[in-house]
Amino acid sequence: MTSTHRKLAAFPAFLLLAIACLALPGLALADKPDDTEALRGVDLGRVAWDINLGDPAKLALYLKVMDETYADLQRQGVKPEMVFTFRGPALALITTDQMDVPLDQEEHYAAIAAQINALQAKPGVRMEACSIAARLLKVDTQSLLPGIVPVGNTFVSQIGYQAQGYATIPIF
Structure with a gap:
């Protein structure tokens, strides 16, 4: 294995994904393959993202991918x-x-x-923050970014959203 290969092997996968996303801005969403089989008969795409990630670089990247997921659903005729x-x-x-x-x-x-x-500017998007985690981590819920609503317990939220037909996607 060359030293270049060793360096690439040690480079975190999420950073490679971030670099690839930034390096290919000209790649249009329309050029992407579709998800015909998975979305057959689906008109509404409900997802509850379970975000429990403390790395700011990873969260910034995942939020971009979640935004692209929203656009991918719309592009394929599914209301997110x-x-x-x-x-x-x-x-x-x-x-x-x-x-x-x-x-x-x-x-x-x-x-x-x-x-x-x-x-948050997109229709059908809601954001919640767990007040239990806020209490444990000493985060003042008044300091949450605008539009993020504190709730009693996001585990309860996940139970409720799953019962309403939302798919849970964990982000750890």
């Missing part, structure tokens, strides 16, 4: 309904309180806030 339930270490990434953010991470926090704002 998405609920984002933030819990655990993700709460520290979705607040306006940035006092302890390392300088080399500020760009990721800004990207998270911008992507959340863009997602």
Whole structure:
């Protein structure tokens, strides 16, 4: 194995995905394959994202992929309904309180806030934050990014959304 191959093998997969996404901005969504089999007879795409991720770079990337998922559903004639339930270490990434953010991470926090704002502008998108996680992590729910609603318990939210026909997709 060459030193280049060793370096690439050690490079986190999510960073390679991020670089690929940034390097191919000209690739139009229309050029993507469709999901005909999976979406056969589906008019409404309900997903409850279970977000329990504390890495700001990863969350910024995943939010972009979730946004693309929304666009992919629309492109294929499916109306998206998405609920984002933030819990655990993700709460520290979705607040306006940035006092302890390392300088080399500020760009990721800004990207998270911008992507959340863009997602919230789309019809059928709701965002919630777990008040239990907020209490445990000492996150003031008043400092949550605008549009993110504190709820009692996102585990309860997930139960309710699943009972309403939402697919749960974990983001860890």
